[in-house]
Amino acid sequence: MSREIxxxxxxxxxxxxxxxxxxxxxIWDAVQLARHEKRPYTLDYVRxxxxxxxxxxxxxxxxxxxxxxxxxxxxxGRSIAIVxxxxxxxxKERQHRNFGMARPQGxxxxxxxxxxxNRLGFPVVTMIDTPGAFPGVDAxxxxxxxxxxxxxxxxxxLQVPSVACVIGEGGSGGALAIAVADxxxxxxxxxxxxxxxxxxxxxxxxxxxxxxxxxxxxxxxxRFCKDLGVVDTIVTExxxxxxxxxxxxxxxxxxEISEALLSIESERGVPRRAARRAKFRAMGVxxxxxxxxxxxxxxxxxxxxxxx
Amino acid sequence: xxxxxxxxxxxxxxxxxxxxxxxxxxxAGAPPSATSGAPAPASGGRRHPNTCPSCAxxxxxxxxxxxxxxxxxxxxxxxxxxxxxIEQLADEGSFRELVDDLRSADPLGFADxxxxxxxxxxxxxxxxxxxxxxAGGARIxxxxxxxxxxxxAFMGGSMGSVVGELFTRACDDAVARSVPLVSVxxxxxxxxxxNILALMQMAKxxxxxxxxxxARVPYLSVLANPTTGGVIASFAALGDxxxxxxxxxxxxxxxxVVQQTTGATLPPDFGLAESxxxxxxxxxxxxxxxxxxxxxxxxxxxxxxxxxxxxxxxxREAPRPSxxxxxxxxxxxxxxxxAEQNGGPHP
Numbered sequence: 001m002s003r004e005i006x007x008x009x010x011x012x013x014x015x016x017x018x019x020x021x022x023x024x025x026x027i028w029d030a031v032q033l034a035r036h037e038k039r040p041y042t043l044d045y046v047r048x049x050x051x052x053x054x055x056x057x058x059x060x061x062x063x064x065x066x067x068x069x070x071x072x073x074x075x076x077g078r079s080i081a082i083v084x085x086x087x088x089x090x091x092k093e094r095q096h097r098n099f100g101m102a103r104p105q106g107x108x109x110x111x112x113x114x115x116x117x118n119r120l121g122f123p124v125v126t127m128i129d130t131p132g133a134f135p136g137v138d139a140x141x142x143x144x145x146x147x148x149x150x151x152x153x154x155x156x157x158l159q160v161p162s163v164a165c166v167i168g169e170g171g172s173g174g175a176l177a178i179a180v181a182d183x184x185x186x187x188x189x190x191x192x193x194x195x196x197x198x199x200x201x202x203x204x205x206x207x208x209x210x211x212x213x214x215x216x217x218x219x220x221x222x223r224f225c226k227d228l229g230v231v232d233t234i235v236t237e238x239x240x241x242x243x244x245x246x247x248x249x250x251x252x253x254x255x256e257i258s259e260a261l262l263s264i265e266s267e268r269g270v271p272r273r274a275a276r277r278a279k280f281r282a283m284g285v286x287x288x289x290x291x292x293x294x295x296x297x298x299x300x301x302x303x304x305x306x307x308x
Numbered sequence: 309x310x311x312x313x314x315x316x317x318x319x320x321x322x323x324x325x326x327x328x329x330x331x332x333x334x335x336a337g338a339p340p341s342a343t344s345g346a347p348a349p350a351s352g353g354r355r356h357p358n359t360c361p362s363c364a365x366x367x368x369x370x371x372x373x374x375x376x377x378x379x380x381x382x383x384x385x386x387x388x389x390x391x392x393x394i395e396q397l398a399d400e401g402s403f404r405e406l407v408d409d410l411r412s413a414d415p416l417g418f419a420d421x422x423x424x425x426x427x428x429x430x431x432x433x434x435x436x437x438x439x440x441x442x443a444g445g446a447r448i449x450x451x452x453x454x455x456x457x458x459x460x461a462f463m464g465g466s467m468g469s470v471v472g473e474l475f476t477r478a479c480d481d482a483v484a485r486s487v488p489l490v491s492v493x494x495x496x497x498x499x500x501x502x503n504i505l506a507l508m509q510m511a512k513x514x515x516x517x518x519x520x521x522x523a524r525v526p527y528l529s530v531l532a533n534p535t536t537g538g539v540i541a542s543f544a545a546l547g548d549x550x551x552x553x554x555x556x557x558x559x560x561x562x563x564x565v566v567q568q569t570t571g572a573t574l575p576p577d578f579g580l581a582e583s584x585x586x587x588x589x590x591x592x593x594x595x596x597x598x599x600x601x602x603x604x605x606x607x608x609x610x611x612x613x614x615x616x617x618x619x620x621x622x623x624r625e626a627p628r629p630s631x632x633x634x635x636x637x638x639x640x641x642x643x644x645x646x647a648e649q650n651g652g653p654h655p
Contacts, residue, residue: 144561146540153546176511180515218418273518295415
């Protein structure tokens with residue numbers, strides 16, 4: 001099997017490829033850019049990419065979470081459903097949006113939208129931009145963990161094509177809850193990680209101020225995520241970062257979304273649910289009886305040239 | 309060999325992405341297996357792992373083992389290791405481990421204050437496990453199932469690539485044999501040292517549960533203390549029936565994170581099994597002594613009731629079984645499939 005290779009050389013090769021890209025400043029720049037206050041947010045991309053946008057509101061049982069937006073609209077001539085985290089631009093809006101940290105009701109709204117899309121045959125596009133799911137007493141008592149798990153399960157079961165785009169911060173389970181898709185795109189200067197660099201530093205280094213060190217150790221950038229087989233495509237950003245030119249950033253992202261949808265739809269006769277299951281089934285790198293399993297294929301040249 | 313490791317401070321051993329303030333406060337984070345024969349006096353204010361953090365009763369190893377690691381005085385549930393949990397739940401001699409030698413490859417070459425590979429080696433020495441999960445086929449009260457258990461003593465029970473793969477293989481096994489899956493989670497969450505690959509195990513285990521759903525295979529999820537972070541937010545929350553042990557912390561975010569982020573005063577029972585039950589998040593809170601019986605009843609119900617009552621092995625030796633008995637055995641033989649050869653002589 002091509003995925004199972006003798007351990008020593010391939011593993012060294014993978015680590016070396018990762019290490020070559022591990023220059024500290026690159027990684028920390030990505031963390032800063034992913035959180036840039038002028039970076040385009042979900043509703044910016046919606047405004048620039050989607051016509052006839054109708055936002056859907058509420059979880060149908062008593063709350064509309066402003067940290068998650070959902071809706072349907074027309075994307076380059078076809079109807080799609082969009083779900084995304086939403087951050088705020090100024091202090092007031094940031095608080096209103098809860099800094100993009102969703103509550104369980106937000107994931108309920110997302111699930112309702114996924115199911116609607118599945119029924120009506122709309123492709124699903126999600127935009128991921130959150131530091132993490134909201135860690136609050138009310139959120140926990142409403143079942144934050146179960147909401148995240150069920151949202152992933154709902155996405156896993158869709159019969160329609162789905163594309164997830166990490167557009168800024170892909171923080172932990174709160175991000176993954178809406179990222180279990182046929183194709184996962186990641187903007188060049190986004191980050192995607194199991195915990196924030198600050199959280200990792202606080203626990204492993206016992207000092208949140210060591211976030212930079214933590215980020216370098218756990219490599220949350222788009223290139224590493226692609227090397228590890230977690231994302232399919234890195235979306236090029238305008239020179240200097242998406243915040244420099246929202247229109248151009250939206251155009252570049254829109255093109256990749258179109259291409260991803262085309263590529264999914266070209267896989268005729270493949271049940272989406274089974275294909276998606278196989279995709280996520282293959283994730284992970286481990287040794288079985290001393291043999292390396294799950295190493296992603298080496299880079300293809302279809303990614304942007306390394307910075308610097 | 310273990311005795312030399314027990315003197316290590318708990319803070320270095322417990323290493324999880326969602327901190328478990330409650331357990332580290334009261335010392336329950338100490339590994340259950342890290343017990344030398346003679347109870348050493350607690351040093352530096354740390355309790356011996358066999359001392360009840362709730363009422364300070366102290367037990368010998370064999371006493372605690374015989375009591376299913378539940379305090380006789382106050383009912384506190386001590387942590388249970390993955391293999392001891394199997395011993396508690398599965399019929400004697402029925403467990404057959406699926407795969408043994410899966411290990412983390414440390415793809416990131418991760419090092420914080422100490423290299424990940426060192427932490428792995430230490431955890432392996434301490435627990436005699438290759439990672440934080442054990443998976444295999446078993447019978448519980450005579451009923452076949454696929455069983456996975458987690459070990460909090462192995463790097464906080466954290467989920468990396470190996471745990472995700474083991475859980476997935478257990479699901480495959482359950483589907484292939486058409487038997488229910490029973491999981492016993494005990495985990496701080498996703499394993500930071502594998503970063504994004506650890507996060508992806510949440511998706512991987514979720515799609516594995518989806519394969520159970522598609523095959524209409526029942527899934528019973530037991531939550532032990534603690535089941536938090538990426539594990540409670542993936543497979544552990546997706547059981548058809550959710551059962552928690554008393555006092556198990558089962559929040560997504562740990563109490564300290566919630567307190568620091570929101571500044572809120574937490575209710576004393578924040579995130580605990582009893583509070584989760586009140587809020588409708590789980591089906592049952594079951595004391596450990598009743599867990600095996602409850603799981604057995606659920607497995608019988610899932611099998612449609614046709615398998616009750618389970619025929620004790622002494623009846624199998626009956627010289628002239630009734631027609632119903634013969635039919636019953638035929639059904640059982642079909643149900644067990646390949647596992648039957650492991651379960652002793654078939655009449």
